[in-house]
Amino acid sequence: MIDIDFSVFTFLYVSSGMAVILGLWFYYDRRDVSLYERIRVRHTFHCIQCGTLYSERGAREVSRCPHCGFENAKLKF
Ligand SMILES: [Zn+2]
Known part of the structure; x- marks a missing residue:
């Protein structure tokens, strides 16, 4: 079993959540630009x-x- 400090675990947990949110934000922003640029x-x-x-x-x-x-x-x- 891996022993990690609670503060390190919390930091990794919050960081991974923020990375997922930023990744989705970037993906949908690029998708909207490519889909709706011709319409706009x-x-x-x-x-x-x-x-x-x-x-x-x-x-x-x-x-x-x-x-x-x-x-x-x-x-x-
Ligand atoms: Zn004319």
Whole structure:
């Protein structure tokens, strides 16, 4: 049987619990970033043919205007 002091046992018990919580926090944070990044990102486009402002989800550089069908580049600020 392994003899360890009560304070060492308490420290290891609390440390392992905190390590599990931090590991789960890191895992779910990375998972959310990878899953929802495409949904969160919106780009604004300005149609140079009809003047319509519209937005699209996802990381795209060129989008087709919903009114006239002209392809426009995203606005850069
Ligand atoms: Zn247009």
